[in-house]
Amino acid sequence: MPEGHTLHRVACDHTKLFAGQRLAVSSPQGRFADGASWLTGRRLDRVEAVGKHIFYHWTPKQRRSPTGDPPKARGDILHLHLGLYGKFRLHHRKGADPWPEPRGAVRLRVVGDAAAFDLNGPNRCELLDAAGYQRAVERLGPDTLRDDADPDLAWRRIQRSKTSIGALLMNQEVIAGVGNIYRCETLHLLGIHPNRPGNQIKPEEFDALWDKLIELMRIGVKHNRIIIADPAEIGKPRSRMTRDERLRIYKKPTCPDCGGGIDAWTMAGRKVFACSNCQE
Structure with missing residues (x-):
């Protein structure tokens, strides 16, 4: 989807x-x-x-x-x-x-x-x-790509939930527009494990999550594709990155940060990817 x-x-x-x-x-x-x-x-x-x-x-x-x-x-x-x-x-x-x-x-x-x-x-x-x-x-949660989005609404829904943050991000009533790739990649960039309950997410972590989603999804709109990798890491501009170079952990065998293996399991109906060494 x-x-x-x-x-x-x-x-x-x-x-x-x-x-x-x-x-x-x-x-x-x-x-x-x-x-x-x-x-x-x-x-x-x-x-x-x-x-x-x-x-x-x-x-x-x-x-x-x-x-x-x-x-x-x-x-x-x-x-x-x-x-x-x-x-x-x-x-x-x-x-x-x-x-x-x-x-x-x-x-x-x-x-x-x-x-x-x-x-x-x-x-x-x-x-x-x-x-x-x-x-x-x-019926939808706030959309990070819209100027009228209210992040406090998403924060309140996450803060009071025992559901894992990985599952909450796939719930369109919490934050609208986020899908599986953005879920996996954003949580990895911020060091947040998908299994952590929503009510254990700290306010500063949520703020960083919201801001990172805005940043990455705006890049997605501009280039009409999901691009997570930093051009400085790849050594080429985003417009020239290959499909494999654009992502960091999604469907990848090893973590680009620690070199450890990437875990994969099903959450909210989709396969989620995470590094147990780098994400808590």
Whole structure:
């Protein structure tokens, strides 16, 4: 499942490519045909990401009732969650060439003036009204990549929990957007073992954790990939690092700091990696 930096990068790119335009929306697969019909031809105002969720805000519209009753409000916010299998495919128009034929089961196709995107296999693809949007956002913890994030909310949830910090970081109601790689790598950088209970995390450790997640995930947005390693350690800029060089302990056999073996076990449904020598 993509981690939060991926969705923030998509939101940024799609804002630049599609916001302010009247877009053609369709559902080649057919499973989102009604929603696509409601959105097509309308102007997209903005795109935002919250954790691993992305929201497309269209200019509000009301459906007129053929019976003469008051018009029925419909959702004007498209909510997408990729889940394990969701994938965006971006297209750029070359001259007058037609858009490519849909590949696979395309749930959603959005076409703008000079770009288009297809969405395959999302976990969620639905329309929300303002109240539904608010409920969806309120279920999530603070997102380190958002200016409105409240770290105190995450701290309170961690401070009062006996659950391991490794499991808490995978709980999107604690901190939204963090996935398995950021969990493993950030805890290793800070010397915190994933098994340590949340209520044993010190305030200064939480502050360091929050700040490190902001730093690393912003790097992820900029480069559109997770990069943990320090360029000074690798001897090359982040843009030139290979996939193996970008990470420090995730799926690695030995610790880059002490040379000891990396432990691996399942926590919160995913395999976590840690160094028992360097992390307490």
